[in-house]
Amino acid sequence: LVRVHCVGICNTDLELVRGYYPYVGVPGHEFTGRVEAAPGGEEWIGRRVVGEISAVCHRCPACRAGRGSHCRNRTVLGISGRDGAMAEHLVLPLENLHAIPDGLADETAVFTEPTAAALQIQEQLSIGPGQRVQVIGAGKLGHLVAQTLALTGCDLLVLGRNAARLGLLAGRGIDTDTVDRLKEDEADLVVECTGNPEGFELARKAVRPGGTIVLKSTYRGLVPVPLAPLVVDEITVVGSRCGPFRPAIELLAAGRIDAASLVAERFPLCRGVEAFDRAAEPGVMKVLLDVAG
Amino acid sequence: LVRVHCVGICNTDLELVRGYYPYVGVPGHEFTGRVEAAPGGEEWIGRRVVGEISAVCHRCPACRAGRGSHCRNRTVLGISGRDGAMAEHLVLPLENLHAIPDGLADETAVFTEPTAAALQIQEQLSIGPGQRVQVIGAGKLGHLVAQTLALTGCDLLVLGRNAARLGLLAGRGIDTDTVDRLKEDEADLVVECTGNPEGFELARKAVRPGGTIVLKSTYRGLVPVPLAPLVVDEITVVGSRCGPFRPAIELLAAGRIDAASLVAERFPLCRGVEAFDRAAEPGVMKVLLDVAG
Numbered sequence: 001l002v003r004v005h006c007v008g009i010c011n012t013d014l015e016l017v018r019g020y021y022p023y024v025g026v027p028g029h030e031f032t033g034r035v036e037a038a039p040g041g042e043e044w045i046g047r048r049v050v051g052e053i054s055a056v057c058h059r060c061p062a063c064r065a066g067r068g069s070h071c072r073n074r075t076v077l078g079i080s081g082r083d084g085a086m087a088e089h090l091v092l093p094l095e096n097l098h099a100i101p102d103g104l105a106d107e108t109a110v111f112t113e114p115t116a117a118a119l120q121i122q123e124q125l126s127i128g129p130g131q132r133v134q135v136i137g138a139g140k141l142g143h144l145v146a147q148t149l150a151l152t153g154c155d156l157l158v159l160g161r162n163a164a165r166l167g168l169l170a171g172r173g174i175d176t177d178t179v180d181r182l183k184e185d186e187a188d189l190v191v192e193c194t195g196n197p198e199g200f201e202l203a204r205k206a207v208r209p210g211g212t213i214v215l216k217s218t219y220r221g222l223v224p225v226p227l228a229p230l231v232v233d234e235i236t237v238v239g240s241r242c243g244p245f246r247p248a249i250e251l252l253a254a255g256r257i258d259a260a261s262l263v264a265e266r267f268p269l270c271r272g273v274e275a276f277d278r279a280a281e282p283g284v285m286k287v288l289l290d291v292a293g
Numbered sequence: 294l295v296r297v298h299c300v301g302i303c304n305t306d307l308e309l310v311r312g313y314y315p316y317v318g319v320p321g322h323e324f325t326g327r328v329e330a331a332p333g334g335e336e337w338i339g340r341r342v343v344g345e346i347s348a349v350c351h352r353c354p355a356c357r358a359g360r361g362s363h364c365r366n367r368t369v370l371g372i373s374g375r376d377g378a379m380a381e382h383l384v385l386p387l388e389n390l391h392a393i394p395d396g397l398a399d400e401t402a403v404f405t406e407p408t409a410a411a412l413q414i415q416e417q418l419s420i421g422p423g424q425r426v427q428v429i430g431a432g433k434l435g436h437l438v439a440q441t442l443a444l445t446g447c448d449l450l451v452l453g454r455n456a457a458r459l460g461l462l463a464g465r466g467i468d469t470d471t472v473d474r475l476k477e478d479e480a481d482l483v484v485e486c487t488g489n490p491e492g493f494e495l496a497r498k499a500v501r502p503g504g505t506i507v508l509k510s511t512y513r514g515l516v517p518v519p520l521a522p523l524v525v526d527e528i529t530v531v532g533s534r535c536g537p538f539r540p541a542i543e544l545l546a547a548g549r550i551d552a553a554s555l556v557a558e559r560f561p562l563c564r565g566v567e568a569f570d571r572a573a574e575p576g577v578m579k580v581l582l583d584v585a586g
Binding site for chain 1: 354355360362363365417478490493501502503508509510511512513514515516517518519520521523524525526527528529530531532533534
């Protein structure tokens with residue numbers, strides 16, 4: 001049982017409230033909080049934590065094969081079958097919890113889940129110096145993806161539409177450009193973070209033959225895809241979702257990922273509806289809900 | 294300059310004559326022949342050969358990066374900018390040629406190009422015992438893909454519609470079943486060889502979360518793809534095209550790949566139009582054109 005401190009509003013939450021997912025319940029999956037009760041794990045009581053969002057069965061073929069994040073019987077905090085973090089309390093299995101160091105503020109630690117999702121790309125693919133990597137989309141997720149990729153020493157370029165957002169990245173020494181200046185066949189690896197299907201088409205243009213497109217954002221419904229060019233040009237498309245929490249916490253705690261500048265506004269939980277409206281405005285970065293201090 | 298002996302009709306050729314590609318010229322890219330002239334490479338004269346189909350520039354970024362098969366300025370035998378093998382003679386760069394051993398008959402060696410294409414899957418992905426691999430489609434390409442994958446020791450299942458075609462594979466000790474008995478989430482790797490967009494949907498159903506779909510066949514136009522499930526289930530989609538000729542020749546020469554049983558019918562070149570009609574009939578395997586003996 002976790003007393004919630006702080007919750008981030010993510011694009012998935014915005015899609016949930018628009019009815020794009022078949023979920024009824026409390027939303028919220030990016031959180032920090034303090035453990036209040038922990039039957040069988042009393043040493044956790046009082047610890048400040050973040051938590052992995054999938055609660056898994058340990059019995060299905062996916063779990064037995066060590067792929068718990070794809071458990072067939074999983075519940076997902078605030079997304080599927082389990083009430084989420086936009087409430088005074090939430091419940092997760094003990095095994096999902098990660099303690100966070102005292103020096104790591106709630107408003108930074110709350111970025112653990114999306115930072116872990118960004119790091120998942122590096123779990124799936126080997127990325128390093130010499131590789132030409134482009135990130136398409138400079139929103140909340142694009143920023144975290146760009147910052148985590150920059151740590152690999154790859155030859156990184158972020159393409160976006162919003163000058164202010166691109167400026168934030170440029171200020172961190174990351175090359176940026178506007179999407180209308182995208183060059184075809186230039187990237188070994190393209191990470192699609194726009195959240196809209198045109199982003200996939202831009203990624204297809206940017207990637208070189210034999211290259212890889214990572215899909216980080218989801219779009220509703222069917223997208224018309226020219227599959228034949230993927231075959232002829234031998235493109236690999238990699239779906240990428242949740243990632244490892246521990247390195248995310250370490251990077252945030254060490255200040256190697258700047259999350260603070262991504263916070264657009266903070267609201268108390270009682271103004272949650274207003275916060276969602278704000279988060280849904282174009283160009284707005286991360287909106288946080290403060291539940292308890 | 295190669296005197297052509299034998300040419301295979303491939304699905305790409307059938308699509309060419311239907312006008313699906315912007316190509317005008319002599320079709321044919323699966324061939325065997327004998328070198329008649331070779332300026333600067335006289336040692337090739339008289340040798341029986343097969344040939345890689347892309348003639349590359351060695352100057353563009355793809356060539357300089359060692360990815361000649363994706364050369365931006367390439368011509369492709371019988372497919373793009375270069376007259377193909379359904380003629381008495383064809384011309385290819387010397388570097389494209391591979392000599393074939395005396396014991397390897399033309400009607401077997403002519404399968405080098407599609408066998409190489411099947412082997413490309415193993416160039417792109419590591420496949421071996423313990424992996425559950427499904428091939429969807431038991432046509433010409435599906436047969437070669439299945440036979441090459443069987444050599445890896447993987448746990449292989451081929452799904453098709455045509456009992457006779459599946460029976461051929463079963464006779465070689467390969468497990469088969471009908472596509473209507475496809476089980477969801479069962480395969481670590483699915484190779485799509487059907488040549489139609491429903492095959493992609495079947496592949497999506499068959500692959501487990503975190504698994505890989507290899508696209509070997511091309512379909513015309515746009516295919517409506519639900520991209521979000523690819524992200525949520527972290528599916529990887531790999532486009533796969535041409536492959537390595539040398540191991541293909543060795544496997545065919547050693548009799549480890551059975552190509553002979555895939556030949557449906559042979560026609561002389563002068564009956565080429567009739568041969569194309571025959572090759573386009575449903576369920577017909579490889580049709581060969583004999584140009585010269």
